[in-house]
Amino acid sequence: MGALGELLNGFGTALSPENLLYAFLGVLLGTAIGVLPGIGPAMTLALLLPLTYALPVTSALIMFAGIYYGGMYGGSTTSILLNTPGESASVVTAIEGNRMAKRGRAAQALATAAIGSFVAGTIATLLLALLAPTVAEIALLIGPADFFAIIVLAFIAVTSVLGSSRVRGLAALGLGLTIGLVGIDATSGQQRLTFGIPELADGIDIVIVAVGLFAVGEALWTAAHLRRAPIQIIPVGSGHMSRDDWRRSWKPWLRGTAIGFPFGAVPAGGAEIPTFLSYVTERKLSKHPEEFGHGAIEGVAGPEATNNASAAGGLVPLLTLGLPTTATAAILLVAIQTYGIEPGPRLFDTEPELVWGLIASLFIGNTMLLVLNLPLAPLWARLLRIPRSYLYAGILFFSALGAYAVNASPFDLFLLLAIGGLGFMMRRYGLPVLPAIIGVILGPFAEERLRTALQISDGDLGGLVTPLSVTVYVIVVLVLLWPLVRRLLPGKAAVPVLSEAAHEVEESHSHHGLTESVSAERGVGGEDRTP
Amino acid sequence: MRTASLRKLTVGAVAAGLVLTGCGTTAEGGSASGSGEDGPVSGLRVLVPNSPGSGYDTTARVVAKTMEDVELASGIEVFNLEGAGGTVGLQRLVNEDGNADLLMQMGLGVVGASYTNESEATLEDTTPIARLIEESEAIVVPADSPYQTLDQLIEAWKADPGAVPVGGASNPGGPDHLTPMLLADAVGLDPTTVNYVSYDGGGELLAAILGNQIAFGATGIGEVAEQAAAGDVRILAVTSEEPVEGVDAPTLTDEGVDLVFTNWRGIVAAPGISEEETQRHVDLVTEMHDSEEWQQALETNGWTDAFLTGDEFSEFLGEESQRVQTILGELGLA
DSSP, X not given: OOHHHHHHHHHHHHTSHHHHHHHHHHHHHHHHHHHSTTOOHHHHHHHHGGGGGTSOHHHHHHHHHHHHHHHHHHHHHHHHHHSOOSSGGGHHHHHHHHHHHHTTOHHHHHHHHHHHHHHHHHHHHHHHHHHHHHHHHHHHTOOHHHHHHHHHHHHHHHGGGSOSOHHHHHHHHHHHHHHHHOEEOTTXXXXXXXXXXXXXXXXXXXXXXXXXXXXXXXHHHHHXXXXXXXXXXXXXXXXXXXXXXXXXXXXXXXHXXXXXXXXXXXXTOOSXXXXXXXXXXXXXXXXXXXXXXXXXXXXXXXXXXXXHHHHHHHHHHHHHHOOOOSHHHHHHHHHHHHTTOOOSTTHHHHOHXXXXXXXXXXXXXXXXXXXXXXXXXXXXXXXXXXXXXXXXXXXXXHHHHHHHHHHTOHHHHHHHHHHHHHHHHHHHTTOOSHHHHHHHHHHHHHHHHHHHHHHHTTTOXXXXXXXXXXXXXXXXXXXXXXXXXXHHSTTOOOOXXXXXXXXXXXXXXXXXXXXXXXXXXXXXHHHHHOO | OXXXXXXXXXXXXXXXXXXXXXXXXXXXOOOOOOOOSSSOEESOEEEESSOTTSHHHHHHHHHHHHHHHTTSEESOEEEEOOOGGGHHHHHHHHHSTTOTTEEEEEEHHHHHHHHHTTOSSOGGGSEEEEEEEEEEEEEEEETTOSOOSHHHHHHHHHHOGGGSOEEESSOTTSHHHHHHHHHHHHTTOOGGGOOEEEOSSHHHHHHHHHTTOSSXXXXXXXXXXXXXXXXXXXXXXXXXXXXXXXXXOOBTTTTTOOOOOEEEEEEXXXXXXXXXXXXXXXXXXXXXXXXXXXXXXXXXXXXXXEEEEHHHHXXXXXXXXXXXXXXXXXXXXX
């Protein structure tokens, strides 16, 4: 049975006017909730679950899939414009995206995100249609030891974002890792750093940390300097991507797809680690490393493509094995079950109309997302012309709304403010914010994988050695040794790209007029940096 | 394709509007208490101490829908307050002393979490209303596992517990954690030696079983029944008293292990409400339980009826707490 023939039948199902309407409603809603911080696709789907009682199963799933994809895309909008990522998958987008917006290139950032999402979503959906069963089987072979190796690789990459002062960079990383420790330890059941506060028992949501450090910290910082610093006018650039933007975007889109799709397919792969890996990959490969930290378009194109590809990847284990690997997929599973359909290994055989209709609607939804969002990009970008005092008030409002909406708990507001205060102090004392966020993302993943791997091997370190993990460790060693090797190679001057790029990020995060502390610090930190 | 009816579209539009305005999560419900003996109860709120889409959430929403469908109640608001295995929600319920319009969906997981989290609020503070459903746990191994029977598994387990890692989809104190601990206890293995690997959700656990990463898993039968039917995993035993319909596996008792243990879900109300108010909730839930629609819902969702109300439920809750506390105490978690 040809998958393509089945897919055509699927298009027959999905292209009915009714289903088209549901797909449109889905992407519209998805984009809206992606834009609103705090309300994620999982929660929206859960709230819309009662709809499944009134709709035919295919229509409901088509709409839900639209929400899933739309949410992945929509999160980028606030990340770029307001530095307030709405979803954990778009935290990394904020790093370069918001810099671009500050330079008057918000429209381009939004456009590359929209087109990148479309390209990645389409390719990944095609992979889903053609390779799902094979990918799912391979994905199951990836154990915690392999995952840990990949995270080690990610940690090595962290060095490239530490900033000009290694000590401060590591201190910020340590802060992030510490925040990541908060909560009940899943292995032993012991509470860590919860101080007896039940709200902290599940750990601190990455979105709250990111919004607190990025947006609230920056708003406080701006407020503290608003009267003294000269008013910076955000330039209004052209509304479209230039030829150069296209040239610099298409490779990151494809690389992002290649990184995101497999991560989505691996159970518990998530979108955070692949988006970060995409970011550091683009940074290493870019011909314009000096722009990183000042709004490099590659830094938006890559991660945005990655998170959409991982969304499609997440449907692989769901449809082929009945395994939900994300919260959103888990709710899709519940939705399928309310129709009395048991998703599982036999779904492709027992419900071909449903599966292929769903896959076809993903293509349609993707196209709709592009059509819907591309014209909106220049309009969104105008938002930044709002005078700064009002703009930051709006950002604070949105941040608070998002933090509150996650749990409807006033506690989260205090938490947001506390983390925002931390973000302010970090700026004041020249600690880069980026390593802290990376610490929060990577720390818990690394710990969990390492401990699971060692538990399974009953404490034997040999449990960390698998063919895949060894391959990754070899790459790690190569990455570490590369600068040395390059220095030994004749004829090529050793270019300290890394430290230069790191310097840029440091600078960008203590932006808005450098403080005395940062400038003073640079004198100290600069010494060990000089090649 | 079926044609769209206007009603369906309206439902969609209204729901969409609700989400956009955030009403679904934050709106405060009406305060009017259901008073009429005849008319449907109104103004009832159901707290789900877990995330949208979770087991408790699904149960609460099906209960609410059934009550509305058979016109026992109208406008029930189901809302989520997750955190700390349900103890954040439990604390909230206990704080609402005397609020007769607030119910909480709960289950075995909340019992365990209230110990492991050293929660100030306990289920003893609440007013038990009814136990609704239960689900057997399954002892499950990968399809190509060397263990064909429970005996073989237990023999290997007792010989070297560290080398036989068991996975579950709950944190310590949750059903999937308690099952292997109680099983170990029942077969004479020290629970502290059990190598329990905690996974974040049924999907990850299943992936670990399918990928042959753990020796066996303990999880809700619903999570693995379909995979077992497809031959991807093998269920060695179920933990319920009776064999589970449609699952080809013996009970633990059949296999000579003296343990009956199921994951159950029920409903409790706020503390400090009057006896009449308690009785009204019990009646409401009983009427819902007796309805055709509820029986249908049980079947659709693959749930096993385990209806128990009022004092009997209180007694059961007490015994269950005792049992959970004992085993967690042995593990140093309570």
